[in-house]
Amino acid sequence: MAGERGHPNYVAVWFWLVGLMVTSVAISQLPFSKSATDVVIFAIAGVKAVLVALNFMHLRFERLLIYSLAIVPLLLFFILTAVLFPDIASH
Amino acid sequence: MSQTHAIETQTETLSGAAIPSGRLGVWWFLASEIVLFGGLIGTFILFRHGNPEWVAAAEHLSLAIGTVNTLVLLTSSLTIVLAFAAVDKGDSRRMRTWLFLTILLGLVFLSIKAFEWSTEIGAGFIPSTGGFWSFYYAMTGLHALHVMAGIVINTILFISAVLDRLKPHEYRIELAGLYWHFVDIVWIFLFPLLYLA
Numbered sequence: 001m002a003g004e005r006g007h008p009n010y011v012a013v014w015f016w017l018v019g020l021m022v023t024s025v026a027i028s029q030l031p032f033s034k035s036a037t038d039v040v041i042f043a044i045a046g047v048k049a050v051l052v053a054l055n056f057m058h059l060r061f062e063r064l065l066i067y068s069l070a071i072v073p074l075l076l077f078f079i080l081t082a083v084l085f086p087d088i089a090s091h
Numbered sequence: 092m093s094q095t096h097a098i099e100t101q102t103e104t105l106s107g108a109a110i111p112s113g114r115l116g117v118w119w120f121l122a123s124e125i126v127l128f129g130g131l132i133g134t135f136i137l138f139r140h141g142n143p144e145w146v147a148a149a150e151h152l153s154l155a156i157g158t159v160n161t162l163v164l165l166t167s168s169l170t171i172v173l174a175f176a177a178v179d180k181g182d183s184r185r186m187r188t189w190l191f192l193t194i195l196l197g198l199v200f201l202s203i204k205a206f207e208w209s210t211e212i213g214a215g216f217i218p219s220t221g222g223f224w225s226f227y228y229a230m231t232g233l234h235a236l237h238v239m240a241g242i243v244i245n246t247i248l249f250i251s252a253v254l255d256r257l258k259p260h261e262y263r264i265e266l267a268g269l270y271w272h273f274v275d276i277v278w279i280f281l282f283p284l285l286y287l288a
Contacts, residue, residue: 007176014169021161021282025154028287041283049276056172056272063110069118070125077129081136088137 008055016051020044113262117269124237128277131233135226135284148223149285151216156207157286160200161278167196168275171245171268178261183252186264190249193271197242204235230281237274244270 024044027037054060059070139145174189208231218228244267251257 007179010169010172010176014165017165017168018162021158021165024283024287025158028154028283038288041287045279045283048279052168052272052276052279056168056275057269065110066115066118069122073122073125073129077125077133080130081133084133084137085140088141 006061008060010055013051013055017048020048020051111262113266114269117266121269121273124273128233131226131230132280132284135230138222138226139284139288142222145221145223148216148221149288151211151214152227152286153207153210154286156203157282160203160207161282163196163200163203164275164278167193167200168272170196171264171271175265175268178264183258183261186261187249187252190245190252190264194242194245194249197238197245201235201238201242204231227285230285234274234277234281237277241267241271241274 024041027040027044030037053070059066170189171193174186174193177183177186177189208228216224218225248257248263248267251260257263
């Protein structure tokens with residue numbers, strides 16, 4: 001199990017997660033354009049999710065099958081949202 | 092360590108590599124959960140883009156409460172992974188401590204959420220108030236149900252550990268942790284969607 005796969009520095013990962021959370025809150029309060037702020041905020045959320053998945057869920061030590069189980073539904077989510085976006089979002 | 096996981100069955104992949112069945116099963120389950128939350132979040136994104144006036148509704152949410160709750164859930168992810176690390180080191184006492192803290196933090200998260208909901212409902216914001224509030228209660232409600240389920244699972248594991256019945260099944264801490272981290276990841280996206288954007 002993970003003993004064979006190693007344990008990352010979990011506390012350091014937590015500090016990164018908290019730092020990124022504080023950064024995204026601070027950015028949301030700055031007087032930049034809404035769309036630019038949103039892009040940065042969601043990019044930070046993506047980085048946080050990847051940090052949790054790779055380190056806390058040990059995805060970095062997993063095999064291809066587990067990766068595909070995580071990635072295929074995510075791809076479906078992105079494709080479905082992107083395909084529907086022009087129709088629903090503009091009406 | 093080898094004894095701890097001795098009874099966990101293995102599933103062979105096409106390449107012949109073995110993956111513990113429990114871990115594989117949880118990842119399959121999480122894949123279905125991604126579709127569940129993905130559908131809800133994707134629909135919210137679409138409607139949110141088509142309804143710019145929802146920004147005004149979102150401003151009624153408390154950023155401070157949302158931020159504190161995010162910190163609580165991130166910290167609970169740390170405590171449960173430390174519980175699993177303790178299992179790997181054969182330190183059952185420390186594992187119980189981290190698991191107990193995870194349960195406690197889950198309860199803190201739910202208590203803060205309940206306070207937040209009661210404040211919003213008291214201010215007249217109920218699901219029928221508008222589209223934003225329907226999504227808000229649906230998404231945070233579904234997420235809270237998942238947190239509750241996680242607390243139940245962690246509590247069962249904790250009681251088993253206290254009764255000294257978890258020893259041959261301690262790998263289940265990792266499986267419970269996978270689920271708990273997923274619930275954390277969902278919140279990582281709900282937080283900016285509802286409170287920041």
